[in-house]
Amino acid sequence: MRRRKKTSVLALCGVLAGLAAAVMFLGGVLPFASIACPILASLVLLPVYSETGFRWGFVWYLAVALLALF
Numbered sequence: 001m002r003r004r005k006k007t008s009v010l011a012l013c014g015v016l017a018g019l020a021a022a023v024m025f026l027g028g029v030l031p032f033a034s035i036a037c038p039i040l041a042s043l044v045l046l047p048v049y050s051e052t053g054f055r056w057g058f059v060w061y062l063a064v065a066l067l068a069l070f
Helices: 006-029 036-043 045-052 054-069
Strands: none
Touching: 006 036, 006 045, 006 054, 036 045, 045 054
8 A cells, every 4th residue: 555645535535435425315215225325335435445544444434424324
């Protein structure tokens, strides 16, 4: 893993957190997708974890969890 600047890591995490939150929203809107959408949203975590590591992946997970509560 190459070192990235914090701004690029934050931008990557922010964009993918927005995508995961939108997918989680679809799970609440579409009744047949209530199981599939959280699984698809968790797949968005894979690039975050592989590019940034455990710490940013955990922060990303907490951010998406808080956004999904809204």
